[in-house]
Amino acid sequence: MDKICTYFGRFKELLEEFYVSPYRGAVARARRDEDDLFMLFVFGELMGVPNPATYYTLELQPLLLERFHDWHRRQGFEHSPLDGFRCC
């Protein structure tokens, strides 16, 4: 009986995974795109995209520094586009 329960439990998990995982990927991508856009607002000035509020977004930069490396890689820059941040 226990064995059957475990079997069904495992089956349920697989089924869930089967239906949910495509959405998970899509939502994760959407979120990543949203965060990438936010990164562009904060670091855009340094990449030549004018920012009307550099003075205010500057204080956000330290908080986003850890995400900077992944972000610039995704934006198609193999190495940090900024002279200032040599993260790689």
Add this chain to the structure above:
Amino acid sequence: MSSHSIQANRQLDYPPIIWRLSLLDEILTSPLVFVGGKGGVGKTTTASALALIAADRGSRCLLVSTDPAHSLADLFGQPIGNTETAIAAGLWALEIDPDRQADTHLAAVKARMKRLVHPRSYSEIDRQLSFARHAPGTMEAAMLERVAEVMAMAPSTYDHIIFDTAPTGHTIRLLSLPEIMAAWTDGLLSHRKKSERLSSALRHLGGGKVRGDDLSLIDAATDHKDGSRDAEINELLQARRRKLVQAREQLLDRTITSFMLVLNPDRLSLLETMKACNTLTEFSIPLAGLVVNRVLPENADGSFIKNRRQQEAHYLEDIERVFGHLPKVRVSLQPGDVHDINALRRIGQIITRGETFT
């Protein structure tokens, strides 16, 4: 021409003394007073005289210069600078230094960054931030930040705060910034909200299991306990927004802010005042009234002065026609320089009495 004289007649229906009292009254009941106008028309003198009137009537008053070329210290004959300095009974003065403000702000950002990166990057961070320091807009933003902080001191710390502003263009830009910048922070916050919604959806879908397809940012973001980093970002943005929105609300509230323009009876000054008036309307900042400064006194004589006076009469008429609906005070041209407290008190008396030269 006929509409011109009709306008003029309509103005004469009102007893002039009432407008003048109402301008001064409005200013003396406003916690925040901005004195603007073209360069050299007498903004500093007018703002200082008004501040002295308020202080002499027993109010605690702060006189603030936002013009990078400060002249309060020269006028009062004592050093003032970037901190509130007592200059008379009940009167303090402050000359805002946007350079110092920007330096402090950038030093704080720099210190935070240096905690997060390897020491070998320190010199690069210094270099990067020194670019930001000299980027266009940095001074403006620093000035706005300080002005917003000063504005928040009324009416708790000071009964009146009177701003002697930079020439009109700069000031109007400064006053329009809270709206623009608040919209900008709103935009950033809306992106944050969207990202948060997606995160919570992701949690319901078992977010930790995302693999491949370079979604490393998700992992980076979920590494922080309860998204503390995200919370910090939102908090900074919210604090910024609160400051800007408060400044904006104060500026738009007629019971809190009076904006007045100083002008001289000449062509350029009149034209600039008209433009300033339009821009103020555009940003819904109410104009309390005008100080028409340096009007030739009646007792000035000579044929040269007579010619000047004729020309002046023409401009005074124009001012009446264009700004008929606004309260005005006329201040006559003084025989000598206004360069000390006593001379300022004399100007103050002229404003109080609503002296005219007619």
